[in-house]
Amino acid sequence: MTSSAPRVGVLALQGDFREHLAAVAELGAEGSEVRVPHDLETVDALIIPGGESTTIGRLATLYGMIEPLRKHIEHGMPTLGTCAGMIFLASSVTDGDQPLIGALAASVERNAFGRQNESFEIDLDVEGLDDPVKAVFIRAPLIEKVGDAVEVLASYRGRPVFVRQANVMATSFHPELTQDRRIHQMLLDSVEVG
Amino acid sequence: MESNSTDAMSPDAASGERNVVEHGTKRVKTGLAEMLKGGVIMDVVTAEQATIAQEAGAVAVMALERVPADIRKHGGVARMADPNKVEEIMEAVSIPVMAKSRIGHFVEAQVLQSLGVDYIDESEVLSPADMQHHIDKWAFTTPFVCGARNLGEALRRIGEGAAMIRTKGEPGTGNVVEAVTHMRQMTADISRVSTMTDDLLMAAARDLGAPIDLLRDIADTGRLPVVNFAAGGIATPADAALMMQLGCDGVFVGSGIFKSGDPAVRARAIVEATTFHRDPQIIAKVSSNLGEPMVGIDIDEIPESQRMQERGW
Numbered sequence: 001m002t003s004s005a006p007r008v009g010v011l012a013l014q015g016d017f018r019e020h021l022a023a024v025a026e027l028g029a030e031g032s033e034v035r036v037p038h039d040l041e042t043v044d045a046l047i048i049p050g051g052e053s054t055t056i057g058r059l060a061t062l063y064g065m066i067e068p069l070r071k072h073i074e075h076g077m078p079t080l081g082t083c084a085g086m087i088f089l090a091s092s093v094t095d096g097d098q099p100l101i102g103a104l105a106a107s108v109e110r111n112a113f114g115r116q117n118e119s120f121e122i123d124l125d126v127e128g129l130d131d132p133v134k135a136v137f138i139r140a141p142l143i144e145k146v147g148d149a150v151e152v153l154a155s156y157r158g159r160p161v162f163v164r165q166a167n168v169m170a171t172s173f174h175p176e177l178t179q180d181r182r183i184h185q186m187l188l189d190s191v192e193v194g
Numbered sequence: 195m196e197s198n199s200t201d202a203m204s205p206d207a208a209s210g211e212r213n214v215v216e217h218g219t220k221r222v223k224t225g226l227a228e229m230l231k232g233g234v235i236m237d238v239v240t241a242e243q244a245t246i247a248q249e250a251g252a253v254a255v256m257a258l259e260r261v262p263a264d265i266r267k268h269g270g271v272a273r274m275a276d277p278n279k280v281e282e283i284m285e286a287v288s289i290p291v292m293a294k295s296r297i298g299h300f301v302e303a304q305v306l307q308s309l310g311v312d313y314i315d316e317s318e319v320l321s322p323a324d325m326q327h328h329i330d331k332w333a334f335t336t337p338f339v340c341g342a343r344n345l346g347e348a349l350r351r352i353g354e355g356a357a358m359i360r361t362k363g364e365p366g367t368g369n370v371v372e373a374v375t376h377m378r379q380m381t382a383d384i385s386r387v388s389t390m391t392d393d394l395l396m397a398a399a400r401d402l403g404a405p406i407d408l409l410r411d412i413a414d415t416g417r418l419p420v421v422n423f424a425a426g427g428i429a430t431p432a433d434a435a436l437m438m439q440l441g442c443d444g445v446f447v448g449s450g451i452f453k454s455g456d457p458a459v460r461a462r463a464i465v466e467a468t469t470f471h472r473d474p475q476i477i478a479k480v481s482s483n484l485g486e487p488m489v490g491i492d493i494d495e496i497p498e499s500q501r502m503q504e505r506g507w
Contacts, residue, residue, distance in 0.1 A: 012232070014253060015232060016229055019228065035469070050229045052290075054289060095288070096288060114310075115290075115310045115311075116290065117310055119222045121222055139226065177221060177225050
């Protein structure tokens with residue numbers, strides 16, 4: 001690995017961070033686990049993984065991570081959130097009250113399809129990609145409303161499931177659970193390697 | 195099988211059809227377990243306990259009639275929980291809810307699937323319903339977690355369709371020794387198999403009683419094809435961190451939380467120790483002033499015939 005490889009921090013408080021680290025390593029990036037604020041100082045891009053959003057939110061609050069995450073993302077750090085990561089990036093959730101970063105102008109409905117028996121996979125067309133991606137939705141959230149700055153890259157049943165707002169991308173589904181690395185590549189493409 | 199719109203073993207979109215919604219695939223089932231990694235799953239017997247668990251940062255709860263320590267004390271036949279209790283707990287929290295069926299009791303599992311629980315634990319904590327057969331888990335849309343003491347047992351369960359494995363440990367004891375034994379055995383088995391050349395694998399499959407295809411997979415990847423949690427005797431933050439450092443993907447805490455002096459505080463501490471399992475300073479901080487742990491049982495005090503880990507094969 002050369003020193004110019006992009007360094008991607010994956011929030012590792014809970015969830016499938018190992019799959020994201022494997023995905024970015026396959027693409028030649030240097031992945032690292034992020035648990036406490038100073039772990040953020042040495043990364044060029046950020047991934048917030050799938051997991052249980054209430055657990056991740058609680059631990060992030062307890063260990064003083066919310067403000068540093070918000071600051072780095074606001075300062076333009078390329079960021080990808082998947083499933084729980086999308087929820088955590090959002091500005092509000094439709095039910096309940098949980099800690100959120102609020103970097104993505106979107107209101108998110110948790111467990112929008114129902115319980116695990118309603119989890120599914122499907123071939124999904126994505127704006128800018130020639131072939132569909134295999135999208136795995138697990139107790140997945142859906143976006144209820146988006147702000148004007150939010151670009152919708154993919155929808156399912158008329159609801160956004162992959163969005164981008166400047167440096168922030170978020171998916172309802174789990175690109176890290178498949179071998180298709182195109183969405184991770186989109187994140188790496190947005191890193192300016194110095 | 196109508197809800198499994200594809201065979202759970204089938205490769206991706208083999209039909210080439212676009213926009214087919216596939217429920218209950220292997221990837222969808224194992225995927226939920228992937229999301230639980232690095233987390234703590236807590237046994238609860240009431241909606242109120244479930245709420246305490248969720249607020250403490252549990253990634254899921256296991257809905258039960260009685261925790262293992264009480265099942266042990268109570269004796270008699272232990273069965274699936276009252277469906278009404280499971281539903282109350284499902285209503286109370288937004289995190290995934292698991293529930294236990296007896297080993298081999300596929301009708302209890304059908305009932306739990308119809309209730310919509312997120313995971314079914316085919317569990318040795320309850321009285322086995324079939325001494326010869328475990329449930330055919332491929333026949334369900336709802337994913338299953340099963341206990342194992344070694345690699346052979348884990349691969350037999352995965353061969354039957356389990357989408358997640360946990361150590362058996364010895365439930366309801368508050369004694370981590372058996373979970374450690376099972377995890378160390380699993381790691382040793384995997385490490386041995388992953389150094390084997392192809393010509394040795396069939397003999398290993400015979401000795402372990404494991405399906406050869408799954409064993410080949412282990413030899414290739416050096417790891418189980420599904421998530422492996424620790425369970426059975428975890429009572430303290432240090433126990434949870436120990437199991438994580440031994441290579442588990444997360445922990446189940448059964449009696450350890452709600453049989454202790456201050457469940458909410460202990461639950462939070464175990465969650466933090468699981469995430470920061472390599473940081474002894476954090477484990478020291480969260481282990482302080484936790485109140486009384488559950489009373490533990492020495493494994494030698496339990497006659498072999500009453501050890502839950504001996505149930506199933």
